[in-house]
């Protein structure tokens with residue numbers, strides 16, 4: 001346990017250093033970046049560890065696992081982020097613990113999340129996940145569909161439209177892929193206020209995401225180590 005704690009602390013330190021130097025190079029203030037530690041496949045004990053190391057935001061990609069861990073860690077002041085593909089029949093459960101759902105990519109999901117949020121008496125933040133290469137197999141809407149989906153979220157009681165999320169396409173240069181993010185955010189924002197979140201960047205490409213305006217980095221393995229294959 002002590003050893004694990006040292007290992008996670010070292011991973012977190014290294015990631016925070018990477019973020020600080022990426023911000024310095026990009027002329028950005030590191031206070032504009034939220035590190036979401038993606039804890040999927042790791043035990044609730046690791047969630048406690050990162051919390052005790054000063055992390056306030058954790059991310060998960062499967063409802064069953066996330067719901068269990070959120071319950072086990074209910075005594076901790078943490079914001080839970082849902083970052084994975086979300087089935088409509090799991091939406092209600094997610095609205096019970098998630099502060100921000102990063103992976104909203106279709107109107108039926110908006111409706112289901114809205115019903116869940118209202119039933120839970122909560123307001124749940126939502127990001128429009130955009131597919132940067134049009135490969136919808138990994139989730140996301142095509143860029144042209146993002147503003148319409150944003151309008152649907154904004155009109156749904158119980159949901160709060162906060163911005164956009166993207167995953168860099170496989171085998172693509174993340175700098176080229178992420179270069180469209182500021183325009184995508186502007187398109188999703190329209191003339192609304194409070195739509196200012198860009199969720200992009202993972203362990204392998206967080207520097208590129210910082211260069212292109214990311215406000216939320218979703219980092220798993222660089223903090224917690226390699227995952228078992230199922231993750």
Ligand SMILES: *Cc1c(COP(=O)(O)O)cnc(C)c1O
Pocket residue numbers: 038040061083084167202203204218219220221222
């Ligand atoms: C797993 C996951 C991450 C974290 O990936 P790492 O490469 O481990 O940092 C980020 N975003 C999403 C959507 C994920 O599923």
